[in-house]
Amino acid sequence: MKQKLSSKHFCPAKVDESVQNVGLYFGSFNPVHIGHVSLARWVLEHTNLQEVWMVISPQNPFKVNQVLYPNEERFNWVQMAVEDMPGMVACNVEFFMPQPSYTIDTLRVLIEKFPQIRFTLIMGADNVMGFSAWKDYQEIVEKVAILVYPRPGVDVEEEVKKYPSMRLLEDVPLFPISSTQIREMKAAGKDVSMFLPGAVAEAYS
DSSP states (O other), X not given: OOOOOOOTTOSSSOOOTTOOEEEEEEEOOTTXXXXXXXXXXXXXXXXXXXXXXXXXXXXXXXXXXXXXXXHHXXXXXXXXHHXXXXXXXXXXXXXXXXXXXXXXXXXXXXXXXXTTOEEEEEEEGXXXXXXXXXXXXXXXXXXXXXXXXXXXXXXXXXXXXXXXXXXXXXXXXXXXXXXXXXXXXXXXXXXXXXXXXXXXXXXXX
8 A cells, every 4th residue: 555645844845856866864863963964964975965865763663662852853953953954854754654664665655756866775784784674675675775884893794795785885984972872961961062963952952
């Protein structure tokens, strides 16, 4: 059964006709931090992607106990983070889809809505080892290219070779901060503003 997507408040509602290569960077962005933004910008500068859409996920099927900030709050933070970043877009498509959200379902919706765009999935190396457990993973590798960014201490070179459409990014700067660490620091009363994009730091405090 096809997913039906309401266009109300969907972002991006319209894409310039010149945009043909788009990277999809999925995450809970709970909250979005400078590592997320820096990685997206690096990918834009070092690949053929014209845009990177930061897809805010309502619920990760593999993290069912994860406590998330409200959807709209996280979406607003991402919008703030990318507002002055050419080629970076906040995408809330999964807010309009059944939960939990599965990557293949989102890809099907976006491919149908934007048939002129070649999508590329951007994923962390920590997701590669369990990739075969993803829903319809064979269809994912058939539909889109996959760029894998390194994670400290995670060696996936051999695993990536199993999937012809996967490519491990090289010389990517590492950003040793996570949303979990930021939430824990904030809960402990510590200043986390240095880890957040300017406007987000103010809104998150």
